[in-house]
Amino acid sequence: MTQTKSDLPQGTLDLLILKVVALGPVHGYAIAQRLDQASRGVVQVPQGSLYPALHRLEARGLLAAGWDQTETGRDAKFYRLTRKGRAQLEKEAAGWQRLTEAVSLILKLSEGGA
Amino acid sequence: MTQTKSDLPQGTLDLLILKVVALGPVHGYAIAQRLDQASRGVVQVPQGSLYPALHRLEARGLLAAGWDQTETGRDAKFYRLTRKGRAQLEKEAAGWQRLTEAVSLILKLSEGGA
DNA sequence: GATTTATGCCTTGACCTTCTATATGTGCCA
DNA sequence: TGGCACATATAGAAGGTCAAGGCATAAATC
Numbered sequence: 515m516t517q518t519k520s521d522l523p524q525g526t527l528d529l530l531i532l533k534v535v536a537l538g539p540v541h542g543y544a545i546a547q548r549l550d551q552a553s554r555g556v557v558q559v560p561q562g563s564l565y566p567a568l569h570r571l572e573a574r575g576l577l578a579a580g581w582d583q584t585e586t587g588r589d590a591k592f593y594r595l596t597r598k599g600r601a602q603l604e605k606e607a608a609g610w611q612r613l614t615e616a617v618s619l620i621l622k623l624s625e626g627g628a
Numbered sequence: 629m630t631q632t633k634s635d636l637p638q639g640t641l642d643l644l645i646l647k648v649v650a651l652g653p654v655h656g657y658a659i660a661q662r663l664d665q666a667s668r669g670v671v672q673v674p675q676g677s678l679y680p681a682l683h684r685l686e687a688r689g690l691l692a693a694g695w696d697q698t699e700t701g702r703d704a705k706f707y708r709l710t711r712k713g714r715a716q717l718e719k720e721a722a723g724w725q726r727l728t729e730a731v732s733l734i735l736k737l738s739e740g741g742a
Numbered sequence: 743g744a745t746t747t748a749t750g751c752c753t754t755g756a757c758c759t760t761c762t763a764t765a766t767g768t769g770c771c772a
Numbered sequence: 773t774g775g776c777a778c779a780t781a782t783a784g785a786a787g788g789t790c791a792a793g794g795c796a797t798a799a800a801t802c
Contacts, residue, residue: 521727567761588769616670655751
Protein backbone atom coordinates (compact mmCIF):
# COMPACT_ATOMS: atom_id res chain seq x y z
CA MET A 515 0.00 0.00 0.00
CA THR A 516 1.78 3.08 -1.27
CA GLN A 517 -0.44 5.87 0.09
CA THR A 518 -0.15 8.76 -2.27
CA LYS A 519 -2.42 11.67 -1.62
CA SER A 520 -5.55 12.23 0.36
CA ASP A 521 -6.45 15.80 -0.49
CA LEU A 522 -8.37 16.09 2.71
CA PRO A 523 -8.94 19.61 3.85
CA GLN A 524 -7.13 20.20 7.08
CA GLY A 525 -9.17 19.45 10.14
CA THR A 526 -11.25 16.77 8.50
CA LEU A 527 -8.93 13.95 9.31
CA ASP A 528 -9.66 14.08 13.01
CA LEU A 529 -13.32 13.61 12.41
CA LEU A 530 -12.79 10.59 10.22
CA ILE A 531 -10.39 8.99 12.65
CA LEU A 532 -12.71 9.51 15.58
CA LYS A 533 -15.50 7.96 13.61
CA VAL A 534 -13.56 4.84 12.72
CA VAL A 535 -12.24 4.38 16.22
CA ALA A 536 -15.77 4.75 17.52
CA LEU A 537 -16.65 1.47 15.84
CA GLY A 538 -14.30 -0.42 18.11
CA PRO A 539 -10.63 -0.56 19.07
CA VAL A 540 -8.29 -0.47 16.10
CA HIS A 541 -4.68 0.21 15.40
CA GLY A 542 -3.46 2.97 13.14
CA TYR A 543 -2.68 0.94 10.11
CA ALA A 544 -6.14 -0.57 10.11
CA ILE A 545 -7.70 2.86 10.40
CA ALA A 546 -6.10 3.91 7.15
CA GLN A 547 -7.30 0.76 5.44
CA ARG A 548 -10.76 1.26 6.75
CA LEU A 549 -10.92 4.82 5.49
CA ASP A 550 -9.64 3.78 2.11
CA GLN A 551 -12.16 1.01 1.73
CA ALA A 552 -15.15 2.85 3.08
CA SER A 553 -14.50 5.84 0.86
CA ARG A 554 -13.80 3.66 -2.14
CA GLY A 555 -10.29 4.90 -2.48
CA VAL A 556 -11.02 8.59 -2.17
CA VAL A 557 -9.58 8.97 1.30
CA GLN A 558 -6.04 7.67 1.35
CA VAL A 559 -4.19 8.87 4.39
CA PRO A 560 -0.42 8.72 4.23
CA GLN A 561 1.28 7.44 7.36
CA GLY A 562 2.96 10.78 7.83
CA SER A 563 -0.45 12.32 8.31
CA LEU A 564 -2.13 9.52 10.14
CA TYR A 565 0.22 8.90 13.02
CA PRO A 566 0.77 12.50 14.00
CA ALA A 567 -2.99 12.89 13.97
CA LEU A 568 -3.39 9.91 16.27
CA HIS A 569 -0.80 11.31 18.63
CA ARG A 570 -2.54 14.64 18.70
CA LEU A 571 -5.85 13.07 19.44
CA GLU A 572 -4.33 11.00 22.19
CA ALA A 573 -2.61 14.04 23.65
CA ARG A 574 -5.94 15.84 23.71
CA GLY A 575 -7.48 12.99 25.62
CA LEU A 576 -9.89 12.03 22.86
CA LEU A 577 -8.30 8.68 22.23
CA ALA A 578 -6.68 6.21 24.60
CA ALA A 579 -4.04 3.82 23.35
CA GLY A 580 -2.60 0.53 24.46
CA TRP A 581 -0.38 -2.11 22.94
CA ASP A 582 -1.97 -5.36 22.08
CA GLN A 583 -1.73 -8.17 19.58
CA THR A 584 -3.13 -8.23 16.13
CA GLU A 585 -5.05 -11.27 14.97
CA THR A 586 -1.96 -12.23 13.05
CA GLY A 587 0.19 -12.11 16.14
CA ARG A 588 1.86 -8.72 15.74
CA ASP A 589 2.20 -5.97 18.24
CA ALA A 590 0.16 -2.94 17.43
CA LYS A 591 -1.09 0.08 19.24
CA PHE A 592 -4.81 -0.10 19.61
CA TYR A 593 -6.86 3.04 20.01
CA ARG A 594 -10.24 3.43 21.56
CA LEU A 595 -12.49 6.37 22.07
CA THR A 596 -12.64 8.07 25.43
CA ARG A 597 -15.81 9.64 26.75
CA LYS A 598 -14.40 12.98 25.80
CA GLY A 599 -13.61 11.64 22.37
CA ARG A 600 -17.13 10.50 21.82
CA ALA A 601 -18.45 13.92 22.71
CA GLN A 602 -15.96 15.49 20.35
CA LEU A 603 -16.98 13.15 17.58
CA GLU A 604 -20.59 14.19 17.88
CA LYS A 605 -19.59 17.81 17.95
CA GLU A 606 -17.40 17.54 14.89
CA ALA A 607 -19.91 15.48 12.98
CA ALA A 608 -22.53 18.14 13.60
CA GLY A 609 -20.08 20.83 12.57
CA TRP A 610 -19.31 18.99 9.38
CA GLN A 611 -22.96 18.75 8.63
CA ARG A 612 -23.44 22.46 9.16
CA LEU A 613 -20.47 23.25 7.03
CA THR A 614 -21.37 21.10 4.06
CA GLU A 615 -24.84 22.58 4.04
CA ALA A 616 -23.40 26.07 4.09
CA VAL A 617 -20.94 25.33 1.31
CA SER A 618 -23.68 23.72 -0.66
CA LEU A 619 -25.77 26.88 -0.39
CA ILE A 620 -22.88 28.93 -1.66
CA LEU A 621 -22.06 26.63 -4.54
CA LYS A 622 -25.66 26.88 -5.69
CA LEU A 623 -25.51 30.65 -5.91
CA SER A 624 -26.37 32.23 -9.19
CA GLU A 625 -26.56 35.81 -10.34
CA GLY A 626 -29.82 36.42 -8.57
CA GLY A 627 -28.72 35.50 -5.03
CA ALA A 628 -29.87 38.30 -2.69
CA MET B 629 -19.56 43.61 11.02
CA THR B 630 -17.23 42.08 13.56
CA GLN B 631 -16.16 38.83 11.84
CA THR B 632 -15.54 36.29 14.54
CA LYS B 633 -14.75 32.79 13.36
CA SER B 634 -15.37 30.79 10.28
CA ASP B 635 -14.04 27.35 11.19
CA LEU B 636 -13.52 26.48 7.57
CA PRO B 637 -11.22 23.56 6.94
CA GLN B 638 -8.10 24.69 5.17
CA GLY B 639 -8.39 24.72 1.44
CA THR B 640 -12.09 25.33 1.37
CA LEU B 641 -11.87 29.08 1.35
CA ASP B 642 -10.38 29.20 -2.12
CA LEU B 643 -13.29 27.31 -3.55
CA LEU B 644 -15.82 29.61 -1.98
CA ILE B 645 -14.04 32.73 -3.11
CA LEU B 646 -13.71 31.47 -6.65
CA LYS B 647 -17.38 30.67 -6.69
CA VAL B 648 -18.45 34.13 -5.56
CA VAL B 649 -16.12 35.89 -7.93
CA ALA B 650 -17.44 33.74 -10.75
CA LEU B 651 -20.79 35.49 -10.39
CA GLY B 652 -19.26 38.76 -11.49
CA PRO B 653 -16.57 41.24 -10.46
CA VAL B 654 -16.57 41.99 -6.77
CA HIS B 655 -14.29 43.49 -4.21
CA GLY B 656 -13.04 41.63 -1.16
CA TYR B 657 -15.29 43.17 1.38
CA ALA B 658 -18.34 42.28 -0.64
CA ILE B 659 -17.15 38.72 -1.02
CA ALA B 660 -17.17 38.28 2.72
CA GLN B 661 -20.65 39.71 2.97
CA ARG B 662 -21.84 37.50 0.22
CA LEU B 663 -20.48 34.39 1.88
CA ASP B 664 -22.00 35.37 5.17
CA GLN B 665 -25.41 35.98 3.70
CA ALA B 666 -25.51 33.00 1.39
CA SER B 667 -24.47 30.64 4.16
CA ARG B 668 -26.85 32.22 6.66
CA GLY B 669 -24.07 33.28 8.93
CA VAL B 670 -22.19 29.99 8.99
CA VAL B 671 -19.30 31.17 6.87
CA GLN B 672 -17.83 34.32 8.36
CA VAL B 673 -14.42 34.97 6.95
CA PRO B 674 -12.21 37.29 8.96
CA GLN B 675 -10.38 39.88 6.94
CA GLY B 676 -7.07 38.44 7.99
CA SER B 677 -8.04 35.26 6.18
CA LEU B 678 -9.83 36.76 3.26
CA TYR B 679 -7.30 39.18 1.90
CA PRO B 680 -4.28 36.89 2.04
CA ALA B 681 -6.40 34.30 0.26
CA LEU B 682 -7.25 36.80 -2.47
CA HIS B 683 -3.61 37.67 -2.87
CA ARG B 684 -2.68 34.03 -3.20
CA LEU B 685 -5.34 33.42 -5.80
CA GLU B 686 -4.20 36.44 -7.73
CA ALA B 687 -0.58 35.32 -7.52
CA ARG B 688 -1.58 31.95 -8.90
CA GLY B 689 -3.27 33.62 -11.82
CA LEU B 690 -6.75 32.47 -10.91
CA LEU B 691 -8.04 35.94 -10.20
CA ALA B 692 -7.27 39.27 -11.83
CA ALA B 693 -7.66 42.48 -9.90
CA GLY B 694 -8.10 46.14 -10.66
CA TRP B 695 -9.06 49.21 -8.70
CA ASP B 696 -12.38 50.72 -9.42
CA GLN B 697 -15.17 52.63 -7.75
CA THR B 698 -17.88 51.19 -5.64
CA GLU B 699 -21.47 52.25 -6.22
CA THR B 700 -21.09 54.47 -3.23
CA GLY B 701 -18.02 56.14 -4.64
CA ARG B 702 -15.27 54.39 -2.76
CA ASP B 703 -12.13 52.90 -4.13
CA ALA B 704 -12.04 49.15 -3.98
CA LYS B 705 -10.10 46.36 -5.59
CA PHE B 706 -12.37 44.40 -7.86
CA TYR B 707 -11.61 40.81 -8.65
CA ARG B 708 -12.70 38.80 -11.61
CA LEU B 709 -12.11 35.23 -12.62
CA THR B 710 -9.50 34.40 -15.21
CA ARG B 711 -9.92 31.53 -17.61
CA LYS B 712 -7.54 29.57 -15.48
CA GLY B 713 -9.58 30.48 -12.45
CA ARG B 714 -12.75 29.18 -13.97
CA ALA B 715 -11.10 25.87 -14.76
CA GLN B 716 -9.81 25.68 -11.21
CA LEU B 717 -13.24 26.43 -9.83
CA GLU B 718 -14.75 23.55 -11.72
CA LYS B 719 -11.97 21.29 -10.61
CA GLU B 720 -12.32 22.23 -6.97
CA ALA B 721 -16.07 22.05 -7.01
CA ALA B 722 -15.87 18.53 -8.39
CA GLY B 723 -13.28 17.65 -5.77
CA TRP B 724 -15.49 18.98 -3.04
CA GLN B 725 -18.32 16.88 -4.30
CA ARG B 726 -16.18 13.78 -4.30
CA LEU B 727 -14.92 14.51 -0.87
CA THR B 728 -18.25 15.14 0.78
CA GLU B 729 -19.58 11.94 -0.67
CA ALA B 730 -16.60 10.03 0.65
CA VAL B 731 -16.87 11.55 4.10
CA SER B 732 -20.55 10.85 4.08
CA LEU B 733 -19.86 7.19 3.37
CA ILE B 734 -17.47 7.02 6.26
CA LEU B 735 -19.76 8.78 8.69
CA LYS B 736 -22.46 6.28 7.90
CA LEU B 737 -20.26 3.34 8.82
CA SER B 738 -21.50 0.98 11.44
CA GLU B 739 -20.06 -2.17 12.95
CA GLY B 740 -20.86 -4.23 9.90
CA GLY B 741 -18.93 -2.21 7.34
CA ALA B 742 -16.83 -4.65 5.30
C1' DG C 743 -18.00 74.58 9.95
C1' DA C 744 -15.31 71.70 12.87
C1' DT C 745 -14.81 67.49 15.52
C1' DT C 746 -15.66 63.15 16.60
C1' DT C 747 -17.20 58.50 15.70
C1' DA C 748 -18.50 54.75 12.89
C1' DT C 749 -18.10 52.14 8.87
C1' DG C 750 -16.23 50.56 4.42
C1' DC C 751 -12.13 48.79 2.52
C1' DC C 752 -7.38 47.20 2.25
C1' DT C 753 -2.63 45.52 4.11
C1' DT C 754 0.78 43.13 6.70
C1' DG C 755 3.50 40.34 10.06
C1' DA C 756 4.00 37.06 13.73
C1' DC C 757 2.15 32.80 15.26
C1' DC C 758 -0.09 28.19 15.39
C1' DT C 759 -1.81 24.10 13.57
C1' DT C 760 -2.18 20.59 10.36
C1' DC C 761 -0.47 17.95 6.34
C1' DT C 762 3.43 16.18 3.76
C1' DA C 763 7.78 14.13 2.76
C1' DT C 764 11.17 11.45 4.23
C1' DA C 765 13.81 8.52 6.79
C1' DT C 766 14.33 5.03 10.20
C1' DG C 767 13.29 0.94 13.13
C1' DT C 768 11.33 -3.55 14.32
C1' DG C 769 9.17 -8.12 14.25
C1' DC C 770 6.79 -11.63 11.40
C1' DC C 771 6.62 -14.73 7.62
C1' DA C 772 7.87 -16.87 3.10
C1' DT D 773 17.00 -12.34 2.40
C1' DG D 774 13.44 -9.73 1.49
C1' DG D 775 8.97 -7.87 1.86
C1' DC D 776 5.16 -6.55 4.49
C1' DA D 777 2.69 -4.86 8.62
C1' DC D 778 3.17 -1.42 11.92
C1' DA D 779 5.23 2.28 14.28
C1' DT D 780 8.15 6.62 15.26
C1' DA D 781 10.52 11.25 14.58
C1' DT D 782 11.81 15.45 12.27
C1' DA D 783 11.66 19.18 9.36
C1' DG D 784 9.23 21.98 6.18
C1' DA D 785 5.45 24.18 3.51
C1' DA D 786 0.86 25.91 3.32
C1' DG D 787 -3.14 27.94 4.98
C1' DG D 788 -5.74 30.36 8.72
C1' DT D 789 -6.15 33.51 12.78
C1' DC D 790 -5.08 37.47 15.42
C1' DA D 791 -3.85 41.91 16.11
C1' DA D 792 -2.68 46.06 14.51
C1' DG D 793 -2.63 49.74 11.38
C1' DG D 794 -3.93 52.91 7.54
C1' DC D 795 -7.03 55.74 4.90
C1' DA D 796 -11.47 57.54 2.97
C1' DT D 797 -16.29 58.48 3.29
C1' DA D 798 -20.45 59.19 5.91
C1' DA D 799 -23.11 60.27 9.83
C1' DA D 800 -23.58 62.44 14.27
C1' DT D 801 -22.57 65.95 17.48
C1' DC D 802 -21.39 70.40 18.88
